[in-house]
Amino acid sequence: MSEISSILLDNAVNEFSKLPGIGRKTALRMVLHLLRQSEADVSAFSNAMIDLKQGIHYCKVCHNISDSDVCAICADASRDDKTICVVENIKDVMSIENTQQYKGLYHVLGGVISPMNGVGPADLEIASLVERVQQGGIEELIFALSPTMEGDTTCFYISRRLQNTSLKLTVLARGVAVGDELEYADEVTLGRSIVNRMPFDYNK
Amino acid sequence: MSEISSILLDNAVNEFSKLPGIGRKTALRMVLHLLRQSEADVSAFSNAMIDLKQGIHYCKVCHNISDSDVCAICADASRDDKTICVVENIKDVMSIENTQQYKGLYHVLGGVISPMNGVGPADLEIASLVERVQQGGIEELIFALSPTMEGDTTCFYISRRLQNTSLKLTVLARGVAVGDELEYADEVTLGRSIVNRMPFDYNK
Numbered sequence: 001m002s003e004i005s006s007i008l009l010d011n012a013v014n015e016f017s018k019l020p021g022i023g024r025k026t027a028l029r030m031v032l033h034l035l036r037q038s039e040a041d042v043s044a045f046s047n048a049m050i051d052l053k054q055g056i057h058y059c060k061v062c063h064n065i066s067d068s069d070v071c072a073i074c075a076d077a078s079r080d081d082k083t084i085c086v087v088e089n090i091k092d093v094m095s096i097e098n099t100q101q102y103k104g105l106y107h108v109l110g111g112v113i114s115p116m117n118g119v120g121p122a123d124l125e126i127a128s129l130v131e132r133v134q135q136g137g138i139e140e141l142i143f144a145l146s147p148t149m150e151g152d153t154t155c156f157y158i159s160r161r162l163q164n165t166s167l168k169l170t171v172l173a174r175g176v177a178v179g180d181e182l183e184y185a186d187e188v189t190l191g192r193s194i195v196n197r198m199p200f201d202y203n204k
Numbered sequence: 205m206s207e208i209s210s211i212l213l214d215n216a217v218n219e220f221s222k223l224p225g226i227g228r229k230t231a232l233r234m235v236l237h238l239l240r241q242s243e244a245d246v247s248a249f250s251n252a253m254i255d256l257k258q259g260i261h262y263c264k265v266c267h268n269i270s271d272s273d274v275c276a277i278c279a280d281a282s283r284d285d286k287t288i289c290v291v292e293n294i295k296d297v298m299s300i301e302n303t304q305q306y307k308g309l310y311h312v313l314g315g316v317i318s319p320m321n322g323v324g325p326a327d328l329e330i331a332s333l334v335e336r337v338q339q340g341g342i343e344e345l346i347f348a349l350s351p352t353m354e355g356d357t358t359c360f361y362i363s364r365r366l367q368n369t370s371l372k373l374t375v376l377a378r379g380v381a382v383g384d385e386l387e388y389a390d391e392v393t394l395g396r397s398i399v400n401r402m403p404f405d406y407n408k
Contacts, residue, residue, distance in 0.1 A: 006271045008256045015252040019234050030223050032295065034253055035260065035269075042257040046250035048219040049238055052212045053246040056239065065239075067210045091236065 009035075061132070063108040063125050065090045073097075073106060080104040082139040086129065086158065088112055088151070092144060104142070107132065112150040113157055121157055130161050140168040147174055213239075265336070267312040267329050269294045277301075277310060284308040286343040290333065290362065292316055292355070296348060308346070311336065316354040317361055325361055334365050344372040351378055 009031065016027035034042055059071035073079065083104030087093055093106050109124045132138065145151035159169055175193035176185045213235065220231035238246055263275035277283065287308030291297055297310050313328045336342065349355035363373055379397035380389045
């Protein structure tokens with residue numbers, strides 16, 4: 001858009017269009033919106049990003065995002081500290097917390113093993129997970145990774161590293177999504193959900 | 205999303221979700237994207253917004269956005285300074301510049317007359333437009349406002365204020381959009397395009 005008559009405006013639009021899913025048209029709409037706000041509001045917006053980047057901590061136990069050295073979940077004494085849910089990233093922690101079905105702790109790997117993308121076990125928080133388990137007190141490890149080749153590889157790798165422990169290893173149930181029409185379920189999922197069929201329970 | 209474990213993160217997400225069309229999920233995706241960038245990149249992003257807000261000028265002639273007192277369009281001697289295109293906002297200037305079909309000047313009203321929203325003639329740059337015309341040298345005024353009740357009211361109001369001048373007043377052609385299927389054109393547009401039918405030209 002060579003027709004933008006201001007270098008300052010053009011800069012702001014360029015910065016915005018670097019964000020995921022934001023094209024130049026949307027970026028322009030955002031920037032013109034900000035321009036209509038007060039200077040204090042624009043400062044608040046900008047400073048929130050700088051403060052976040054400069055002030056953010058990652059929990060030294062589970063590597064979740066945190067404002068302090070240990071995150072609120074790890075610091076919460078009411079949670080079950082015998083169970084660790086292994087996830088790929090902090091968004092997954094939020095998703096699982098949203099369900100309000102899980103009261104244990106987490107371990108954020110920071111990715112999954114993906115030779116195609118040059119991500120090996122050493123790039124992930126796997127050593128710190130093994131160490132956490134070896135310190136004792138953990139009874140169950142739940143793998144909550146994506147049901148992809150990379151996710152499965154990561155589960156397999158971690159389970160091999162932990163094979164000398166008496167840890168119970170579990171994985172998220174896979175099957176037809178709740179509320180889904182059966183005819184739209186893919187064959188692999190449907191096939192697995194038949195093989196792994198569960199006893200029918202009137203009360204659920 | 206009470207599950208966000210960081211106040212800094214929560215602040216950043218809140219600020220982002222104030223932008224038009226951005227919900228909390230999208231905001232979180234944006235913020236996590238920024239968090240993965242270097243501190244320099246985040247500063248560049250934030251400073252672009254602050255610099256824009258603090259440094260932006262509006263052209264004192266046409267009220268277009270500008271880095272200096274007079275915008276690049278008004279300062280361009282190669283443009284036709286006898287024609288002024290009256291638009292609602294700076295986005296419209298960009299849209300018309302994008303067509304590369306117009307070589308005259310602009311006048312940005314900053315809105316249209318809308319009693320429903322409490323916008324009267326005094327809230328818009330109408331007085332400065334009348335003054336610009338009265339200084340002489342302008343031969344044609346093109347109304348490029350939205351074909352809505354408010355747009356039409358604004359055209360009418362401005363034309364009344366200028367009725368003692370010998371100015372040629374024109375309005376954007378209205379009709380079936382280029383590339384549109386006739387069956388999807390609305391009745392009013394189709395009706396007007398029959399009434400205002402144009403001579404067929406082989407060369408166009």
